[in-house]
Amino acid sequence: MLREVIEHDSHLLPVLNRFGIKLGFGDATIQQICDSHNINQEFFLAIINVYHNEGYFPTQKLLELDTNEIIRYLVESHRYYKTQIIPEIEQVLSDLVQNDNSHKDIFLLLKKFFENFKDEFNKHIEQEETIIFTKILELTSADARLNPEEKDLSFLDFVNIHSQLDDKINDIKNLLFRYLPPIDDVVKCNAFAMAILRFEKDLKDHGRIEDRVLYPKVKQYL
């Protein structure tokens, strides 16, 4: 039953949403839910297992998945970042700037840091969706075996940007956990910490799927 999976690891809930699955699935099994949502069960299981277990990454199995499906999933993840987790972090940072008088400066700075991260991040995913994913879909569609001279792969250089974005989120996490003084507003501070941890983990898995599954898959077409 899918319910049991979520009770065991509630972090998977936003991952389910990306497949169009909403809470309220009662006692349905994974098979039933995949069938009724038109989801490839293999793909679904691979993704939730990669999310659940940090060490697990069955490269071979993942490489056999359908490119369209992977891209659809990645785009849905982008949407989750943009509409849920980033606004949530922004809100809690604004609250901290307003409420915490003793560390106003630090939170202002953190807010600025996060805003800059957000701009860069949005630019990155927009480019990814409009240029890279489109190119990949062209490249991998059945009728389009390109001529050698048309095989311009320079867009894959883009991959490096991931690590810079990851570094920034990682820095925010380190500053928060290792260097920030005790903060009085426990509720907001916890909310901030949880959101950053969730975002960091999600981005890491997201990046792994792009860098180690999607891009290697594209290279197979050349």
Place this chain on the structure above:
Amino acid sequence: MDDTQINILIFSPSETIQRGLSSIISEAGFEYFLLKNADDLFDYPHLLGLVLVMISQESYSENAGFIDEFCQQAAEVSYLFLGESLNMNNQINLNDSAAVIQHKVQQEVNRYLDKHQVSHSRELSRREIEVLKLVALGNTNKEIADSLSISTHTVISHRKNLTEKTGVKTISGLTMYAVIKQIIDIKDINTDNLK
């Protein structure tokens, strides 16, 4: 940072042994991975830090070369041998109590952590603080080299140490660190440049 990862691989074709050991290991608070044969390792391609393999002597002699090669990114691969008449420190007797097994695993983990944590002090040197200040104020490596009369090569090496000691990698992160630690004043920085 990744040096602190602890991965415990329970390598046994026997489901009984896998189930028993995994419940003992998770009770002790460690993450574990279950492997029935060496091919299962392909599902865990990026293990870092300590890889502690619980394995029988026979499986070890068949697979050790492969495991060591596969876990090249790990800081260390060590083994705890499983058997029914074993009594050495790095051995687990399958008749041992859960507490004894947990103790042996913990000992291995502690030995590893001791070895990898004392490697460097986290205290910043006077020179590193000077470099940090200039980085936070938005100077390039060349500018820092000129104002401290050192080579850019030395500046780069100080910056590498700064990142290693603080765990903070980006310029904006280091700037925030400098403000939190009161190495610079927030008024001296241009917050639009927090990139």
